[in-house]
Amino acid sequence: MAIAAWRLAQRSCPSYLQVISFPVVQLHMNRAAMTASQKDFENAMNQVKLLKKDPGNEVKLKLYALYKQATEGPCNMPKPGVFDLINKAKWDAWNTLGSLPKETARQNYVDLVSSLSSSLESSSQVEPGTDRKSTGYETLMVTSEDGITKITLNRPAKKNAINVEMYHEIMRALKAASKDDSSITVLTGNGDYYSSGNDLTNFTDIPPGGVEEKAKNSAILLREFVGCFIDFPKPLIAVVNGPAVGISVTILGLFDAVYASDRATFHTPFSHLGQSPEGCSSYTFLKIMGPAKATEMLVFGKKLTAGEACAQGLVTAVFPDSTFQKEVWTRLKAFAKLPPNAMRISKEVIRNREKEKLHAVNAEECSVLQERWLSDECMNAVVNFLSRKSKL
Numbered sequence: 001m002a003i004a005a006w007r008l009a010q011r012s013c014p015s016y017l018q019v020i021s022f023p024v025v026q027l028h029m030n031r032a033a034m035t036a037s038q039k040d041f042e043n044a045m046n047q048v049k050l051l052k053k054d055p056g057n058e059v060k061l062k063l064y065a066l067y068k069q070a071t072e073g074p075c076n077m078p079k080p081g082v083f084d085l086i087n088k089a090k091w092d093a094w095n096t097l098g099s100l101p102k103e104t105a106r107q108n109y110v111d112l113v114s115s116l117s118s119s120l121e122s123s124s125q126v127e128p129g130t131d132r133k134s135t136g137y138e139t140l141m142v143t144s145e146d147g148i149t150k151i152t153l154n155r156p157a158k159k160n161a162i163n164v165e166m167y168h169e170i171m172r173a174l175k176a177a178s179k180d181d182s183s184i185t186v187l188t189g190n191g192d193y194y195s196s197g198n199d200l201t202n203f204t205d206i207p208p209g210g211v212e213e214k215a216k217n218s219a220i221l222l223r224e225f226v227g228c229f230i231d232f233p234k235p236l237i238a239v240v241n242g243p244a245v246g247i248s249v250t251i252l253g254l255f256d257a258v259y260a261s262d263r264a265t266f267h268t269p270f271s272h273l274g275q276s277p278e279g280c281s282s283y284t285f286l287k288i289m290g291p292a293k294a295t296e297m298l299v300f301g302k303k304l305t306a307g308e309a310c311a312q313g314l315v316t317a318v319f320p321d322s323t324f325q326k327e328v329w330t331r332l333k334a335f336a337k338l339p340p341n342a343m344r345i346s347k348e349v350i351r352n353r354e355k356e357k358l359h360a361v362n363a364e365e366c367s368v369l370q371e372r373w374l375s376d377e378c379m380n381a382v383v384n385f386l387s388r389k390s391k392l
């Protein structure tokens, strides 16, 4: 049954993000868009062809949507079926633009291409040590200023679900942050969610080796991802701006401080999903909150409010949402002025004796999950979510 579900997902949900072709925006050119800025628009379309680096699927979807809006107006196509993922992604991107006027869409298209050209060209020219905005990330925004490297999960329309690309980009951003001249590193989310956890469509892209290979690759990726948090050398702080689900919650046990808005909730519904704990939470949560409370979260999927998570030691402090950003960033800027080497060494003293244990826990959790992902319970949960039969 599990295999059947995987096969269904494999047939119905191809890796749409990989097959959105780069020049798609040019295929539908429509002369109706002839207006004063048509020349800019055409120049922008030509610029897209000249980009040296593929800007990634999310950007290509935005370009597609703006192109369609600029040339045809609001989305006028019937919504594709749930398993027609390529066309659904394109439809969603276009439909999200609502009644945006054609002129504005055209201008946004031109602006996006222009920012794309400069960001992709300048990504290799950033001087180390200067305050800067990151380039070359598709699923994140990364900035570094006032001694703080801030990594923002940036898929707000998907509640910052972590797709495979985002796993890789977070690892890349953490590696860069560990070497840059900032004192502390912050992870936060853009939009109303901190993160809805693992992107459940990650399970639909089945390689030629089949579902077993998919599960094996996912376990390898997860182990490497969590390992980056275990080994991160500088103070790592989570600014939890809204609800957090799954892996975005479990890895909080590897952070040095967690600040939460009172809008945030903390939810690890692994049993509901036929899965088991990761992010070293089977070890860290027991240490943080004791076995009884950890079991309520990790086995029974109890969702905690920010206040409850704070009372149980998972969260450092909670702030009213209305003043959250101001209060947290004032605090973080003060921390970032402390001597960086002293902070790094103190973290080492606090954390190092646990590292070996954490890596062993991580390896064990990933190997258990590798099996879980092949179970009927897990596959049914994923298929139910993708076919919109269930939500948390």
Ligand SMILES: CCCCCC/C=C/C(=O)SCCNC(=O)CCNC(=O)[C@H](O)C(C)(C)COP(=O)(O)OP(=O)(O)OC[C@H]1O[C@@H](n2cnc3c(N)ncnc32)[C@H](O)[C@@H]1OP(=O)(O)O
Pocket (backbone or CB within 6 Å): 092, 157, 158, 159, 161, 162, 196, 197, 198, 199, 200, 201, 202, 218, 219, 221, 222, 245, 246, 247, 248, 270, 273, 275, 278, 385, 390, 391, 392
């Ligand atoms: C390499 C593999 C490593 C695996 C590591 C193991 C990790 C495990 C986990 O993290 S388990 C947790 C997995 N997360 C979930 O099960 C959450 C699923 N999402 C939901 O239940 C809901 O979306 C919600 C409660 C988070 C929010 O509900 P609501 O406010 O009603 O919003 P929508 O459902 O309409 O969501 C908007 C938009 O986002 C898409 N989306 C949200 N979360 C995910 C997700 N986790 N994966 C994929 N897509 C997600 C949702 O489908 C909507 O998309 P649409 O507009 O329909 O295209």
